Amino acid sequence: MKAVSLTRGRLALVDLPTPRPAAGQLLVAVERCGICGSDLHARRHADELADALDLCGYPRYLRSGQDVVLGHEIVGRVVDHGPRRERSRLRPGTPVVTVPLVRRGRQVDGIGLSADAPGGYAEYVVVQEALTLPVPNGLPVDVAALTEPMAVAWHAVNRGEVRRKDVAVVLGCGPVGLAVIAVLKSRKVGTVIASDYSAGRRALARSLGADIVVDPAVESPWQEASAGHGFVTSMPDEYNAGIDAVESLAGLPVPWWTTWRALDATGATRPRRPVVFECVGVPGMLDGILAHAPLHSRVVVVGVCTGTDTIRPALAVNKELDLRFVVGYTPLEFRDTLHALADGALGVSGLVTGRVGLAGVADAFTALADPGTHAKLLVDPSLASHGIAGTAVR
Structure with a gap:
């Protein structure tokens, strides 16, 4: 053969x-x-x-x-x-x-x-x-x-635990990033921000449903991600929010910690954060995300950096970032991806x-x-x- x-x-x-x-x-x-x-x-x-x-x-x-x-x-x-x-x-x-x-x-x-x-x-x-x-x-x-590359994206989105009301930021609109965008939109995620230097790839990202498309040479995807979504972007903002909350709750007839604990149980105190998909895989990319992403961001690393890279863990520590790495998919995710393609639920036009x-x-x-x-x-x-x-x- x-x-x-x-x-x-x-x-x-x-x-x-x-x-x-x-x-x-x-x-x-x-x-x-x-x-x-x-x-x-x-x-x-x-x-x-x-x-x-x-x-x-x-x-x-x-x-x-x-x-x-x-x-x-x-x-x-x-x-x-x-x-x-x-x-x-x-x-x-x-x-x-x-x-x-x-x-x-x-x-x-x-x-x-x-x-x-x-x-x-x-x-x-x-x-x-x-x-x-x-x-x-x-x-x-x-x-x-x-089916196979889309299953990789299907698994990445599953690992990101993205909800419809979340903001998803996709960095890199090569085949992997484009596949992630397609899966996010098939899940009805409301705001998907895509970033890539290539005009052609940005056009493909938009055709697959990206809501905001950014050329990082001209504008920051992080500004778009933070605008109007209530994300915390600095440590003083985080501290001030905590002090404000305690002062506000202190006026109630019960101890402030009792109310805070009850709000914790309902999820009301859970910080708002974007879910970031790193789909480039070159040295420096991950550290750049740690430096610029809002506090509490969930970062899903899909791109494969083949060599040694350097990050500053203190950035992730002080921002309490959630860092997840992904590879492949399960047999069930592969099967579900195939049927989503066949049913037209997962669009891959272009x-x-x-x-x-x-x-x-x-x-x-x-x-x-x-x-x-x-x-x-x-x-x-x-x-x-x-x-x-x-x-x-x-």
Whole structure:
């Protein structure tokens, strides 16, 4: 089969044996595979990521000297089953998407992110049947291919515990940030502020439902976030609010702490705060958020900073910021994302800005190095050309 192999940062079109599924696995003919930011990082920073994942107990992440077929945002059709196929619930020809993990015994590998689990930049890929779902409602293949990255956003919003009345601030409108915006608006979050330097990406953010779109080179997303929402933006404001409250409650016929305790129980004293989604993943980004976010902000880190970064913990301590990191999703979140796409509850119009054949993957990586050129590019193994079929965002 034809596939794209990554070795020492070089992407090359190669011929490989068609993989064979083991028991509990499927062979899938790839129809589309999204190019993820993780793939771009892996090309240049595989060893840094592998070192970090070693410390997490996963020593099998790809390394720069290995031959690896990337690609984990996969949609395709079932071709064959492993042994004991009579137990299979997915017949050949069924369109499917999959959580990109395969298991041999108790060893689990990330599809497209391990030398032992070739990914979807190929004509065929082996997937785990238990983690594979049929595509419902005749969902177009270009939209079904977004299930995996949208599930990442679905999980991030879940971790953020965002309510409809909250203010959400999305920093970075690349594919991850745009996906987060789409999920937030599908949850009817009333105020979503999006920030990005690219005019094209800001336009996509608005098309996906962002209520306020900011160019951080011109205006501050924090001013927009704080305007009229009652957030506390300085420590003296916090202290004055406490003193004011005690003085006000002291005039009641019961001790002030009795009333305060009762208000605590109802949630009335809970500070107002935005939920911030960091979707950039470059050094300095997180410390900038700690410096400028209102007090009590909940910060959800979705962007992956591959290298060493520096933050000032005293900023987060004195502001009592809630810092959360996210990765991936649960199988249930993956399933719910797929059905939200199929039911039309999750809008992704305009997110896919182009398709490329296997021969053009290297050119697609080059194009994606310019953040203002494309949002999401899909690999389509049926395309023979080197060029990108689609329209750039700007």
